[in-house]
Amino acid sequence: MSQESPTASRIVRAPDFNCPPFTADLLAGEVALVTGGGSGMGLGMAVGLAQAGASIAVLGRSPERTAAGVRRIEANGGRAVAVQADVRDQDAVSHAFDIVEKALGPVSILANNAGGNFPVLAEVMSANAWRAVTRIAIDGTFLCSTEFARRRIACGRAGVIVNNSAQYVWSGFPGDAHSAAAKAAIVTMTEAMAHDWRAQGIRVNCVAAGFFPHDGTPEGKDPEALAGLARMIPAGRVGEMREFGWLAAFLCSALAAGITGETLVIDGAERLRRVLLGPPFVPPRERAVIWGELS
Amino acid sequence: MNATSGWLAGKRALVAGSGAILVDVAAALRKGGATVVDSSRAATDDLEGVLSDAEVALGGNVDLLVHGGASIDVRASEATSLQQWRAGVSADLDGRFLQTAAFARRCISVGRPGSVLYLLPSRALAAGRVGRATSLGAVTNLIKTLAVEWARDGIRINGIASRACEDPASVGLVVRSSLGNLSAYLLSDYAAYITGMVTGINELATGEPT
Numbered sequence: 001m002s003q004e005s006p007t008a009s010r011i012v013r014a015p016d017f018n019c020p021p022f023t024a025d026l027l028a029g030e031v032a033l034v035t036g037g038g039s040g041m042g043l044g045m046a047v048g049l050a051q052a053g054a055s056i057a058v059l060g061r062s063p064e065r066t067a068a069g070v071r072r073i074e075a076n077g078g079r080a081v082a083v084q085a086d087v088r089d090q091d092a093v094s095h096a097f098d099i100v101e102k103a104l105g106p107v108s109i110l111a112n113n114a115g116g117n118f119p120v121l122a123e124v125m126s127a128n129a130w131r132a133v134t135r136i137a138i139d140g141t142f143l144c145s146t147e148f149a150r151r152r153i154a155c156g157r158a159g160v161i162v163n164n165s166a167q168y169v170w171s172g173f174p175g176d177a178h179s180a181a182a183k184a185a186i187v188t189m190t191e192a193m194a195h196d197w198r199a200q201g202i203r204v205n206c207v208a209a210g211f212f213p214h215d216g217t218p219e220g221k222d223p224e225a226l227a228g229l230a231r232m233i234p235a236g237r238v239g240e241m242r243e244f245g246w247l248a249a250f251l252c253s254a255l256a257a258g259i260t261g262e263t264l265v266i267d268g269a270e271r272l273r274r275v276l277l278g279p280p281f282v283p284p285r286e287r288a289v290i291w292g293e294l295s
Numbered sequence: 296m297n298a299t300s301g302w303l304a305g306k307r308a309l310v311a312g313s314g315a316i317l318v319d320v321a322a323a324l325r326k327g328g329a330t331v332v333d334s335s336r337a338a339t340d341d342l343e344g345v346l347s348d349a350e351v352a353l354g355g356n357v358d359l360l361v362h363g364g365a366s367i368d369v370r371a372s373e374a375t376s377l378q379q380w381r382a383g384v385s386a387d388l389d390g391r392f393l394q395t396a397a398f399a400r401r402c403i404s405v406g407r408p409g410s411v412l413y414l415l416p417s418r419a420l421a422a423g424r425v426g427r428a429t430s431l432g433a434v435t436n437l438i439k440t441l442a443v444e445w446a447r448d449g450i451r452i453n454g455i456a457s458r459a460c461e462d463p464a465s466v467g468l469v470v471r472s473s474l475g476n477l478s479a480y481l482l483s484d485y486a487a488y489i490t491g492m493v494t495g496i497n498e499l500a501t502g503e504p505t
Binding site: 014240247268273 | 439467469499
């Protein structure tokens with residue numbers, strides 16, 4: 001079954017994976033550390049950066065997942081190593097940077113992607129659930145970014161950070177209070193760090209993404225679920241991971257050398273869809289599925 | 296061969312509106328492989344005519360529209376006459392909307408996708424910028440609205456709001472170059488999933504919705 005809306009006649013798509021927007025020398029010599037880079041959107045960033053020529057350090061908690069990420073990058077002709085760390089653990093983060101530095105050289109690009117998300121009503125959310133999502137995203141981004149910046153400043157070199165946020169940071173996300181807070185924090189952290197490190201030549205930008213289904217998302221590769229998602233998005237389709245990875249790589253490249261403190265949204269206008277007179281509002285608590293149901 | 300070559304290969308672009316930055320952006324589009332007609336210095340209300348002339352010059356339908364709007368004078372609100380107010384806001388807001396609607400009508404009528412980019416003034420507020428701020432607010436929400444209205448027609452629309460757009464001489468060459476590269480990227484099919492967005496370049500603004 002097609003993943004596209006049956007009513008859409010002019011759906012625009014990005015060029016194929018093998019036709020990236022840059023040659024493999026754009027980021028040659030750069031070392032990119034991607035947190036949560038073994039799967040999902042982190043892997044999308046890692047693959048995009050590798051296509052542009054960067055060597056990749058795939059950081060995550062799971063040896064299996066980071067190894068799978070490395071295999072994927074290598075299968076595409078890239079160079080990558082796996083490194084294990086919990087981004088909430090400052091010492092572990094510092095140690096991970098040491099390991100990457102020995103294997104590939106100093107990290108010059110940091111992609112903060114590590115995060116988690118699951119629907120839960122705010123009034124029944126446990127403190128552990130709240131902390132798990134917010135601390136991975138907020139503390140993890142903070143700890144990795146500051147470790148990165150200290151090292152770049154110490155060696156007197158410029159650097160680039162790209163953060164992964166979400167399209168719901170300006171609207172809130174009912175049924176997802178932890179992620180709504182965490183992802184919005186990443187946008188403002190992006191701006192503040194861009195201010196802090198402007199003089200040192202460290203650029204910090206962010207990508208706020210919409211639906212980019214992958215193996216770890218609820219709809220996975222289920223064609224019917226994906227078709228339902230496509231119908232609800234103005235662009236008539238979901239995002240494709242290469243589009244996300246390429247945008248991240250663009251922001252990390254010299255092509256964007258003057259861009260810092262910005263958040264670019266890539267969501268097919270999903271965040272903007274609304275009808276003035278729509279179906280009745282149903283509070284998350286009264287829905288069969290907290291995030292709502294596809295039709 | 297430059298890093299952006301091929302991004303806009305085969306595309307036909309019309310550059311309209313006003314602003315010195317349009318020269319940079321037109322050059323970036325050409326570097327990306329587009330054929331470009333620059334009508335930015337044309338003073339006309341015949342917006343259909345601008346498109347028709349561009350189609351003749353380009354040898355086919357216009358695929359990309361870049362609009363620089365109009366520069367609105369910096370002036371204290373209470374010292375702004377109705378005539379001055381309307382002249383500025385009309386030139387910027389009406390000019391962008393009417394030209395873009397004419398472009399979209401042509402795309403829709405022939406079943407072709409299209410991509411629009413607005414170059415906008417900075418979102419930073421300062422005394423005397425009420426005209427610019429008013430028009431910018433209107434245009435920003437216009438971008439969001441048109442993105443949804445035309446998404447299923449394959450027409451995308453985005454904006455770059457930056458000091459570089461209103462006064463290129465006030466920023467460095469690196470920022471200007473990045474603006475050109477970002478313009479080419481957003482107009483290209485590589486940004487096929489980006490629509491309804493307004494971004495800056497190096498504004499270090501505070502948490503504004505995009």
